Amino acid sequence: MDTHIKHNIPSTHRVAVGAYIFDSDGKILLLHRINPPNIYAPPGGRLNPDENPFDGILREVDEETGIEIDLLGPSYIWFGKFTENNPLFLGIDFIARASTTDIVLSDEHDNYIWAKKEQILSGEIETVDENGYGYSIENIVKAFELYNNIIHIQ
Numbered sequence: 001m002d003t004h005i006k007h008n009i010p011s012t013h014r015v016a017v018g019a020y021i022f023d024s025d026g027k028i029l030l031l032h033r034i035n036p037p038n039i040y041a042p043p044g045g046r047l048n049p050d051e052n053p054f055d056g057i058l059r060e061v062d063e064e065t066g067i068e069i070d071l072l073g074p075s076y077i078w079f080g081k082f083t084e085n086n087p088l089f090l091g092i093d094f095i096a097r098a099s100t101t102d103i104v105l106s107d108e109h110d111n112y113i114w115a116k117k118e119q120i121l122s123g124e125i126e127t128v129d130e131n132g133y134g135y136s137i138e139n140i141v142k143a144f145e146l147y148n149n150i151i152h153i154q
Contacts, residue, residue: 013079013087013088014046014087015053015089015090016044016045016047016082016089016091016092017044017045017047017053017057017060017091017093018041018043018057018091018092019042019043019060019061019095019096020075020093020094020095020096020147021043021061021067021096021097021098022095022096022097023097023098023101023114024098025114026147026148027114028042028114028117028140028143029043029098029103029112029113029115030042031043031064031065031105031109031111032110032111032112033109034110035108036133037082037083037131037133039126039127039133039134039135040127042093043060043064044057044060044064044091044093045060045063045064054071057071057092057096063106064106064108065103065105066102066103066104066105067098067100067102067103068098068099069097070097070099072094072097074093074094074095075095075143075146076139076143077090077091077092078091078093082133082134083133084133093143095143095146097147097151113125117141117144120140121141127140
């Protein structure tokens with residue numbers, strides 16, 4: 001029995017995934033996007049049709065960075081636009097630990113940084129563009145806190 005029923009109803013949003021990835025020193029991986037918004041952001045992207053979010057984020061991280069990660073769990077769910085011209089997204093962000101750290105950037109990015117929490121708080125690393133699109137400092141700081149809580153429990 002086919003469980004995939006196709007309707008002629010326009011979709012209201014797309015699903016995206018992102019990963020707050022931490023290295024063994026507790027630094028977070030941020031990639032510099034070459035397309036708007038031109039900010040530093042965690043790896044991530046859109047799910048393929050019928051793709052499981054866990055599989056999707058592993059695929060996106062591999063495509064964008066070439067590294068392997070251990071997913072520790074979901075961290076944040078959001079709904080909105082990534083840029084003014086984008087459709088609406090339902091986003092699922094994850095906390096992860098890097099299994100490998102030899103970054104090989106995709107053609108979507110031109111730089112990366114393993115950032116300390118202090119660098120995020122100081123505004124040294126731009127994570128939101130002038131129009132307010134991107135990853136808020138508050139959410140990245142919450143990811144640091146969640147990661148630290150998880151690793152201290154394990």
